[in-house]
Every structure is written in structure tokens, then in C-alpha cells.
Amino acid sequence: MNTTRHTIKEKPDYRLLQTLLSTDSDHPHIHLVDMPYRLSSTWQENGCELGIWKKRDELLAWAVFQPPWWNLDFVIHPSQAGLSLEKEIFEWGKEQMMAYAKRSGEDFYGSVEIFEDAPGVEQTIENLLSLGFEKFDWSILRFEKNLQKETQQPQLPEGYSIRPLRGKAEVEAYVELHRAAFGSEKMTTAWRMRVLEHPYYRPEIDLVVESPKKKLVGFCVCWQWQGVGQIEPLGVHPEYQGKGLGKALELSAHLALRNSEVQRIFVDHASENTEAIALSLKTGFRPINNAARYFVEINPDRGDLES
Numbered sequence: 365m366n367t368t369r370h371t372i373k374e375k376p377d378y379r380l381l382q383t384l385l386s387t388d389s390d391h392p393h394i395h396l397v398d399m400p401y402r403l404s405s406t407w408q409e410n411g412c413e414l415g416i417w418k419k420r421d422e423l424l425a426w427a428v429f430q431p432p433w434w435n436l437d438f439v440i441h442p443s444q445a446g447l448s449l450e451k452e453i454f455e456w457g458k459e460q461m462m463a464y465a466k467r468s469g470e471d472f473y474g475s476v477e478i479f480e481d482a483p484g485v486e487q488t489i490e491n492l493l494s495l496g497f498e499k500f501d502w503s504i505l506r507f508e509k510n511l512q513k514e515t516q517q518p519q520l521p522e523g524y525s526i527r528p529l530r531g532k533a534e535v536e537a538y539v540e541l542h543r544a545a546f547g548s549e550k551m552t553t554a555w556r557m558r559v560l561e562h563p564y565y566r567p568e569i570d571l572v573v574e575s576p577k578k579k580l581v582g583f584c585v586c587w588q589w590q591g592v593g594q595i596e597p598l599g600v601h602p603e604y605q606g607k608g609l610g611k612a613l614e615l616s617a618h619l620a621l622r623n624s625e626v627q628r629i630f631v632d633h634a635s636e637n638t639e640a641i642a643l644s645l646k647t648g649f650r651p652i653n654n655a656a657r658y659f660v661e662i663n664p665d666r667g668d669l670e671s
Contacts, residue, residue, distance in 0.1 A: 367424060367449060369456075371413040378403065378563055381426055384439045385589065392445060392482040393438055394504060394655045397587050397594035397630060400565065404558035405432050406550065411467055415456055417449060427453045429460040432550045434472045434662075436461070446487030454495050458660060465664040473659040477504055480656050492658045500657035502635045507649035509629050511593070511622040515648060518612035518619075523576030526616045528568055529583070531560055537580050538572075545583070545599025564589065569620045573600070573609050584613040586621055586629075593617075593626040614647040 378400065385396050395402055407414070407428050414428040427438035436457035440450055454476065461474035476497065478488060509515075518526065529538060535556050542551040559565055566588055573582035582600040586593055595617055600609045614631075621629055631649060633640045 367417050367419050369415055369417050371415050373411065373413055374408060375558070376403070376414050376416075376426075380423065381439070382564070382589075384423060384426070384441060391439070391442070392478040392485050392488045393440075394477050394479055394506070394632065395437055397589045397592050398596035398632075399437070399439075400562045400587060401559060401585065401596050402430060402433075402437055403428070404555055404562055405430055406552055406555050407431060408558075409552065409554055410464060412460060412464060415453070415460075417453070425449060425453055427457055429457055429464060429474070431464060431468075433475075434461075435475045435477060438476070442483075445482070446484045446491070450488060451491040451495070454491055454497075458495060461660070461662045462664070465662045469664060471661070471663045471665070473500075474662045475500065475657045475659045477655045477657050479653055481653070489658070495660070497658040497660045500659050503657060504632050504655040505635050505641065505651055506653040506655065507631050507633065507641075507644050508652045509618065509647070509649045510627070511618060511629055512627055513648075515618045515622070516615050518615040519608065520573070520612050521607050521609075524581075524607075524609065524612075525574050526571055526612060527574060529570045529572045531567055532557070534572075534580065535560070538583060541572075541580050541583055541601060542597070542599060544601050546597075547602075559585075566624070569593075569617065569624060571613060571616055571620065573604075573613060575604065582609045582613050584617045586617050588621065588624055588626055591625070591627050593621040593624075593629040595629065595631045598631075610643050611646060614643065618647065 407430055410431045412429050417425040424444055425440040429436050438453050539551050539553055539556050543549055569586035571584045572580050575581045581604040584598040586595055598613055631644050
């Protein structure tokens with residue numbers, strides 16, 4: 365099959381890339397509804413490339429290495445799953461991981477996340493194993509909630525309130541809160557601005573908790589695609605945890621998405637994140653799927669890829 369690949373290092377055509385993402389189809393990759401959040405990330409600031417594969421004018425696949433998660437996001441047309449093009453994408457992804465490692469001086473475990481019950485996924489797993497990937501010891505759990513059923517009403521401590529974020533006016537406040545909530549510097553002003561400018565961003569389902577002193581102390585960003593919603597991310601400032609703010613945010617997100625005619629909603633958690641899992645179970649989510657993580661060790665000092 366004659367395919368061509370080209371790469372870009374800046375803002376892609378988001379609408380074009382989204383055409384390969386259908387919530388009605390089975391995909392081995394796990395990021396569908398929340399892909400706008402991921403595609404807005406810092407890969408562009410870190411010199412990474414987004415690869416696009418086409419046959420003539422038909423889009424067959426695209427992929428990008430994501431430094432915030434050390435993960436290869438890839439989307440491939442169902443007709444190509446498990447085939448030679450998929451293996452080519454994984455080989456290219458490993459090259460991208462090593463190129464980033466050499467630029468940054470970091471060593472890490474580069475990963476690919478896949479649903480192991482997707483049709484034809486056995487060949488996908490074989491492709492990964494043949495390139496030196498191994499199965500990680502923890503996975504990503506997917507939870508789902510039917511929004512057509514009654515949901516609990518959010519309850520907040522006295523003086524606290526939940527409202528939509530005020531877009532660009534609160535970018536810096538959001539970045540500061542996100543970093544505090546996750547104990548990480550990975551969120552940047554540029555990333556947040558790209559989120560706000562993404563064509564599938566919905567300001568009415570981007571929620572924050574405001575303290576009695578009008579400080580932003582919690583956030584919950586939601587995404588919507590083809591009648592399905594997803595929460596990604598949700599966080600609460602460490603000094604304000606234990607007050608039920610996370611639960612109130614999740615429930616408020618359910619109501620906001622239902623008002624946007626979303627019928628079901630997803631949230632993903634690392635299998636070892638017991639606190640987040642417990643929260644989602646309390647708000648009516650139920651586990652429906654498990655995504656395995658396959659990793660390869662990337663060490664820039666070796667000058668090659670660990671297998």
C-alpha cells in the first residue's frame with residue numbers, strides 16, 4: 365500500500381484529525397472524547413512532531429509523542445488496525461521518544477495505551493512486543509455513567525460556589541491551580557491557551573470551585589464528542605481537599621453535560637489511583653473497560669532504545 369507521511373511541529377488541523385475518532389467504532393487506542401485536551405498539550409513547545417499518514421488524499425492515521433505523559437497518542441483507521449502501517453507508526457513513535465529524550469536529557473518509560481478487547485488487537489500487541497514494548501504492571505480503568513438516569517445534586521460547604529471558568533481572563537489562575545492540584549509543572553500558559561482556542565472546547569462545561577474568599581480552589585474540564593462526554597482533568601488544591609469539593613465538581617459536571625444533551629460520560633483513572641476511583645464510584649460511575657499500558661525504556665545516554 366502506497367502511503368505518505370508528513371510531519372508538523374505546530375498547531376494541526378484539529379477538525380481533520382478528529383474525523384478518525386468515532387465513538388461508534390471499536391478502536392485499540394483509548395483517547396477519543398478527551399483528545400482535544402491531549403492535542404493541545406506541550407508537544408508543540410517541546411519540539412515534538414505530529415505524524416500524518418495518507419493514501420492519496422485519504423487520512424489513514426496520525427500520531428504524536430506526548431511529553432506530559434511520556435505516551436504515544438495514535439489514531440488509525442479501523443481498516444489499518446494491526447497491519448504494517450500500525451507497526452510503522454509504533455517504530456516512528458519510538459524514534460520520537462528517543463529524539464525527545466536526547467533534547468531534554470530525560471530518561472523515562474515511553475508508553476502506548478490500548479484496549480485489549482478491541483477487535484484484532486492481538487496483532488497490535490504483537491506489533492508492540494516485536495518492537496521491545498512490555499506490558500506495564502498497572503493499567504487505565506475506564507468508568508461510565510448513564511446521564512439519562514437521575515444524578516445526585518452537588519453539595520458544597522457554606523460560602524463555596526461552582527461556576528464556569530472565565531476563559532482567557534483566568535488562564536494564569538487556572539495554570540497555578542492545576543500545578544498545585546497535581547504537584548507538577550507540566551501545565552503551561554501556552555497549553556491552557558490552546559485548550560481555550562480548540563474548536564471543540566466548550567466553556568460552559570469548564571467548571572471551577574470558588575472559595576469564600578473568591579480564590580479558585582478546584583477545577584473540572586469536560587469534553588463532548590458525538591453525544592458522549594468525558595471528564596479530563598479534575599483537581600482540587602491540596603489545602604482544600606477533604607471538603608467534598610471534588611465530588612461536588614464531578615456531580616456538577618454531570619448536570620452540565622446532561623444539559624448539553626450528552627447521554628453518557630466517561631472518566632479514566634490509573635488502576636493505582638484508589639482515591640480518584642472511589643470518588644467516581646460515589647458519583648455513580650461504574651467500571652466498563654481496562655486499557656493496558658505497554659512501555660519501552662528510553663535512555664538518552666545509551667544512544668539507542670532499551671528493549
